[in-house]
Amino acid sequence: MSDPKKLICHRCNRELELRKVDFSYLGHTFYTDLPCCPECGLVHISEELVRNRIAEVEMQLEDK
Amino acid sequence: MAFLHELVVDCLQFERAFCTAACPFCLDIRDFVGKLQQGRFNIAYKTYQQTVGFPGIVSTLCPEPCRLVCPMKDAGGAISLRLLERASMDFARTRIPDQFNMPWKPRRIAVVGGGISGLACALRLATRKYRVTVFERSDRIGGHLNGLIDPDLLREEIDRPFTHETYELKLNTDILSLDSLDWDAVYVATGSDGPDFGLALNPDGAFATNCPGIFMGGSRIGHDTVRAIADGLNAANAIERYLKIGSMNQPDEPQGTRLIPEAIRIIPGEAIQPGNGGTFSKDEAILEAKRCLRCTCDKCNFHSPLMSYFSKFPKRITEEVEVTLKPSSLDGHATLATRLMSTCMHCGLCKQVCPVDIDTGEFLLASHRAMRETGKMPWAFHEFFLRDMAFSNHDAALIQPPPKHTPCDRLFFPGCQLGASDPDLVIESYRFLLKYHPGTALMLQCCGAPADWGGDDPMHRAAIGSIRTAWEGLGRPTLIFACPMCRQMFAKYLPEIPDEFLYGLFEAEGITPGIRGGGGTVSVYDPCASRHEPHVQETIRNLARKAGFRLEPLFMERTMAECCSYGGHVAIAHPPYAEHAIRKRIGQNDHPYITYCSNCRDIFEKSGKRTYHILDVMFGRDVSGRVQPTVSERQTNRMHLKHRLLRDFWDVETMNAFETPLFLSDELKRKLDRDRILESDLKTVIDDCETTGRKLFDPVLNTFTGHKRIGNMTYWVEYRLKPGGAIEIVNGYCHRMRIEEPGHE
Numbered sequence: 001m002s003d004p005k006k007l008i009c010h011r012c013n014r015e016l017e018l019r020k021v022d023f024s025y026l027g028h029t030f031y032t033d034l035p036c037c038p039e040c041g042l043v044h045i046s047e048e049l050v051r052n053r054i055a056e057v058e059m060q061l062e063d064k
Numbered sequence: 065m066a067f068l069h070e071l072v073v074d075c076l077q078f079e080r081a082f083c084t085a086a087c088p089f090c091l092d093i094r095d096f097v098g099k100l101q102q103g104r105f106n107i108a109y110k111t112y113q114q115t116v117g118f119p120g121i122v123s124t125l126c127p128e129p130c131r132l133v134c135p136m137k138d139a140g141g142a143i144s145l146r147l148l149e150r151a152s153m154d155f156a157r158t159r160i161p162d163q164f165n166m167p168w169k170p171r172r173i174a175v176v177g178g179g180i181s182g183l184a185c186a187l188r189l190a191t192r193k194y195r196v197t198v199f200e201r202s203d204r205i206g207g208h209l210n211g212l213i214d215p216d217l218l219r220e221e222i223d224r225p226f227t228h229e230t231y232e233l234k235l236n237t238d239i240l241s242l243d244s245l246d247w248d249a250v251y252v253a254t255g256s257d258g259p260d261f262g263l264a265l266n267p268d269g270a271f272a273t274n275c276p277g278i279f280m281g282g283s284r285i286g287h288d289t290v291r292a293i294a295d296g297l298n299a300a301n302a303i304e305r306y307l308k309i310g311s312m313n314q315p316d317e318p319q320g321t322r323l324i325p326e327a328i329r330i331i332p333g334e335a336i337q338p339g340n341g342g343t344f345s346k347d348e349a350i351l352e353a354k355r356c357l358r359c360t361c362d363k364c365n366f367h368s369p370l371m372s373y374f375s376k377f378p379k380r381i382t383e384e385v386e387v388t389l390k391p392s393s394l395d396g397h398a399t400l401a402t403r404l405m406s407t408c409m410h411c412g413l414c415k416q417v418c419p420v421d422i423d424t425g426e427f428l429l430a431s432h433r434a435m436r437e438t439g440k441m442p443w444a445f446h447e448f449f450l451r452d453m454a455f456s457n458h459d460a461a462l463i464q465p466p467p468k469h470t471p472c473d474r475l476f477f478p479g480c481q482l483g484a485s486d487p488d489l490v491i492e493s494y495r496f497l498l499k500y501h502p503g504t505a506l507m508l509q510c511c512g513a514p515a516d517w518g519g520d521d522p523m524h525r526a527a528i529g530s531i532r533t534a535w536e537g538l539g540r541p542t543l544i545f546a547c548p549m550c551r552q553m554f555a556k557y558l559p560e561i562p563d564e565f566l567y568g569l570f571e572a573e574g575i576t577p578g579i580r581g582g583g584g585t586v587s588v589y590d591p592c593a594s595r596h597e598p599h600v601q602e603t604i605r606n607l608a609r610k611a612g613f614r615l616e617p618l619f620m621e622r623t624m625a626e627c628c629s630y631g632g633h634v635a636i637a638h639p640p641y642a643e644h645a646i647r648k649r650i651g652q653n654d655h656p657y658i659t660y661c662s663n664c665r666d667i668f669e670k671s672g673k674r675t676y677h678i679l680d681v682m683f684g685r686d687v688s689g690r691v692q693p694t695v696s697e698r699q700t701n702r703m704h705l706k707h708r709l710l711r712d713f714w715d716v717e718t719m720n721a722f723e724t725p726l727f728l729s730d731e732l733k734r735k736l737d738r739d740r741i742l743e744s745d746l747k748t749v750i751d752d753c754e755t756t757g758r759k760l761f762d763p764v765l766n767t768f769t770g771h772k773r774i775g776n777m778t779y780w781v782e783y784r785l786k787p788g789g790a791i792e793i794v795n796g797y798c799h800r801m802r803i804e805e806p807g808h809e
Binding site (some may be wrong): 005006007008009010011016021022023024025026027031037040041042043044045047051052054055058059062063064 | 109174402440758762780798799802803
């Protein structure tokens with residue numbers, strides 16, 4: 001991700017920090033560090049990440 | 065999936081070419097000519113030499129039975145194999161065979177008769193390092209060939225293949241009884257006038273006699289010269305088999321082929337004549353080789369969009385599907401062919417063109433279902449369309465008896481996508497029907513195709529069941545279709561329902577089309593589901609002509625109709641493939657198309673090809689400024705249609721609950737459409753954010769960001785709250801992976 005936005009959790013009024021986030025798809029599980037609310041854990045995934053790395057991994061798992 | 069292997073049993077892909085089947089040596093001419101086509105004379109010669117043993121002799125004497133069966137014989141002249149064989153000899157770097165360093169085998173074989181059949185047997189066995197002794201009663205080898213070929217040349221052609229091989233030759237040795245021979249095996253090739261030692265051929269084994277270890281072939285058993293050479297080579301195989309396993313009852317490999325002329329695409333071309341009158345130059349040989357069709361059945365691969373795009377034949381597809389259904393990987397999760405299974409458009413063209421009726425599409429459909437049952441099919445490939453089907457069969461569904469309590473004798477089933485594309489066409493069609501057939505009821509519902517393609521049996525059964533119930537409730541009327549795909553689905557799953565096409569009624573009532581073609585040229589694009597509907601195909605052409613259009617046939621039409629790419633909903637599973645298919649379909653000519661499937665029309669229009677629906681023509685609709693509806697608009701169109709139909713024909717007002725208070729730029733609408741993101745889903749995410757407060761704030765842009773999982777997709781929306789409660793959507797995107805967030809879905 002380039003130039004991450006400064007986002008604030010609306011409920012906790014806290015700036016997001018990088019935290020480990022778990023994912024699952026088609027029976028596979030994995031994790032990565034993403035901006036999350038340090039209090040409630042609300043995560044943010046940018047469109048750039050969705051369109052590139054996430055789309056790529058999804059396709060790899062579908063063809064595995 | 066019991067029919068997994070049965071599917072390809074009849075496939076002709078690996079059948080011998082006609083020429084190979086006719087060749088006494090079963091020379092793999094596809095392979096031989098393929099090498100010549102590339103100018104690889106040396107390797108082509110080796111193929112030839114290893115197959116026939118004595119190339120110089122065979123190419124001189126072969127009567128070329130291949131010419132009689134060559135499909136090119138009536139398309140410019142049969143391929144001249146003799147001259148091509150000659151060219152491989154002339155232009156090979158060397159005609160000396162390769163030398164292989166193999167150990168001697170301890171078994172001893174006697175060959176009785178030094179004619180060409182015996183020598184062929186000796187050559188093959190000596191090459192395999194058996195100890196061979198040839199007994200010849202005269203003072204020279206070659207037998208009857210000495211009268212046919214110059215003796216010096218004959219000797220040279222016989223000796224060359226033996227360059228690196230040794231065998232013992234006993235001339236002037238007349239064998240009077242085989243009992244005197246103490247050998248591991250014997251090949252009797254004593255010629256047409258030679259002794260047979262009282263042997264009889266054993267029909268159960270190749271070249272086998274009624275005596276253990278003794279084989280017989282060549283002119284002695286009535287074969288001509290070329291066949292006698294082939295006998296010698298093949299008898300060597302039988303002898304080796306006997307030496308290894310002691311059995312003589314294995315028949316010769318069956319010759320012939322199941323290939324049929326209909327399987328071959330003939331490309332006519334005049335035969336190349338040798339410039340020097342006798343033999344080919346290198347270039348001439350290559351040109352002649354390139355005329356060869358290298359006959360094989362590739363009809364499915366040539367025509368099927370899936371097989372041609374992926375360069376796969378049915379056998380390969382079944383193998384890949386099998387390892388996907390029964391994963392052989394260590395973790396048991398290998399799903400090699402899931403995308404392939406979801407990339408079939410189910411257009412039926414593969415079965416249509418297959419000379420033996422192999423239905424790979426039906427196989428892929430069944431395998432898709434099996435995969436879904438295992439839970440390993442990526443749902444993302446079909447979920448959007450399954451949700452769309454659920455919308456059609458719930459929110460947008462409508463079943464109404466004929467207006468004004470008229471007894472019901474017909475039921476109009478326009479299909480879900482016609483109304484999604486253009487509600488006016490459904491309304492105008494129904495108005496027309498009521499004018500001539502007031503007893504026509506109406507059903508807005510999906511025919512079940514998305515669930516069928518997606519392998520979702522429970523959903524499919526439910527859809528079919530509800531249609532049947534409604535039809536029975538209306539007194540079993542005749543169905544009137546606008547969509548060939550609906551018609552195809554009904555024919556398959558609801559065959560008891562009588563039906564007809566809307567278009568035939570236009571013709572029957574003598575309706576004049578509203579658009580005047582003015583002699584302009586168009587092509588009728590037959591939807592793939594109309595493949596076996598010649599009547600409606602002709603009706604559409606009649607209506608188009610009546611509108612004043614001049615019709616130019618398409619290369620792929622009628623029984624060869626191709627899918628526009630909508631079938632099977634392949635666009636999500638493999639977008640580049642769908643795009644490739646569309647480009648091919650619309651590139652057939654530069655004229656506008658007239659079609660009778662709203663999906664064909666919408667897909668082609670979206671790609672810039674002017675395409676009329678026949679209903680546009682009939683109702684005189686101006687389509688020049690038409691903008692294709694987005695995926696969201698296709699849903700609101702269906703709701704508008706339901707609302708207007710109820711209001712206009714049954715005087716029923718419904719709440720207009722589908723109006724959305726969202727503001728989006730046109731650019732964002734197009735982007736969401738491209739990604740198949742519904743504005744209603746984004747609204748669901750926003751509602752969740754506003755209710756729970758689970759949202760992120762961007763103080764720079766003054767926007768909120770939130771996400772929510774709907775079905776199996778996670779949707780993200782960036783939005784701004786406007787004064788007065790309005791919402792401006794700034795961005796939306798989605799992904800298939802699930803974020804593991806305990807307590808939040």
